[in-house]
Amino acid sequence: MLKIPSHQVAGHHASNGTRGPLVDDSGRFYKPLKGDERGSSEVTSYKQLSSNAKVPDHICTFFPIYYGTKVMNASDGSEHPHIVLEDLTSNRENPTIMDVKIGSRTWGLEASDEYIAKCLKRDRETTSVQLGFRISGLQIYINEEVGFYKPARDLVLKSSLDDVRLLFKKFVSSGPFEETVLGPDRGWASLVYGGPNGILAQLLELKAWFEDQTIYHFCACSLLFMFEKELALEGGSPNAQVKIIDFVHVTEGRGVIDHNFLGGLCSLIKFISEVVGDHEDHITQDGDAQ
């Protein structure tokens, strides 16, 4: 029972006549392999990352599980090889999701001049050069009545510095973005971003590894943030999770740290810390005012 993923927020989409990712009922995600060397490079990266003993266990949990490759009926009806991965949202109801492409540079050292020019243009037009990352896509679950807020890809990519700040606040807003003087209420900031299992703690764990590891460079990869508002409403943990995805441009580190990923990651950590900090200041101010 293959179907088009419900919760994909960035990347190529499948539709009738267009080849794109598929999911099944058993929690697997099928991503069509690119025909050129990018396809084989992606397979190599997933294979290596899932089997390299030098990558510590607590870091491996940031990668989607890799199940191999499979030639199968693609979404456009053709026979085509796919990478088989863990479907990261299969166990989630109405997940709120954000895809953040990390790095101020999304082209690799060995890329052609033409490819570099194309990436550089995109990196300059989006926030990548300025912030060291860009939001590639997101969906925010509002409630049963309204469903999801899922802005169009082009709109998301046009985000300015201030738009990005706002999106990080909206991402953890508890209602349909009723704005206070200080912006969206950020009701879930402490639970989702903060705390020992929050997104910030997971990013700091990644940071510590990236400060030291010189095995791989994660060029043009994304961090995926996910959580479930409804779990939090029921008084449980929102199950906030960070994953690294899109390994097409993962390369060997040759003894050098991935300063491009690390720089962007530190910038992202600073942004999210400020949303948590502002929110806590906000709570304190309200408390004082009572």
Add this chain to the structure above:
Amino acid sequence: MLKIPSHQVAGHHASNGTRGPLVDDSGRFYKPLKGDERGSSEVTSYKQLSSNAKVPDHICTFFPIYYGTKVMNASDGSEHPHIVLEDLTSNRENPTIMDVKIGSRTWGLEASDEYIAKCLKRDRETTSVQLGFRISGLQIYINEEVGFYKPARDLVLKSSLDDVRLLFKKFVSSGPFEETVLGPDRGWASLVYGGPNGILAQLLELKAWFEDQTIYHFCACSLLFMFEKELALEGGSPNAQVKIIDFVHVTEGRGVIDHNFLGGLCSLIKFISEVVGDHEDHITQDGDAQ
């Protein structure tokens, strides 16, 4: 008594008929102001950095002292405005010096397409894109007989990844680079790079600030490493010091951390840690062999 600096390892040099930096006997360094907006931008940066109360004192010590500007006889004989700065080497005899330009990107967001293309070409041809920094120049004091090892600028800029590793070892070599199986002996690594006042400790102090500060972006700036071998030979501290120089392209941070500088700085820290670590392993191995 103005003269051409003896210990300049990178940047424009003064000579008869060419305008370049000068020093005097009182410990001041006179840098000719660029005529276009870069000149005024550099003055603004030095002024702001030396007076901004938000920059903590222990960080201000990384900047050369700024004394203002002065119209004076330039090295080419013309009347020209100069920035007046602290001469960082005036109190040092035979300093060993390295100039490391930080950042995988040396162009700013507002630069013209032409300027970006020029910088990008240089960043790709040198180690900047790959390592997040490049060595722009160096001089290593060998001894009274030999004097300095000071490779030509073009040669330094052509350094590969392995050349950079070797230069960081040569920089702290105790002799005229007698090579062991493991490369130059790195006799001063622990004293110069390591220890509570070493270069590594100073870089980590900078790193902590750059992880948090969003006031300035230090685009195309250099870190200058300096120490005196002779002081160490006499049994004292080698007086290892790190300074940040070249503020032409310092811009406002607009609430974003300088991920480009931070990434390069982390990469540099990793390189230097490995020289210290390898050296200590080396000593331990020798010890075991006895």
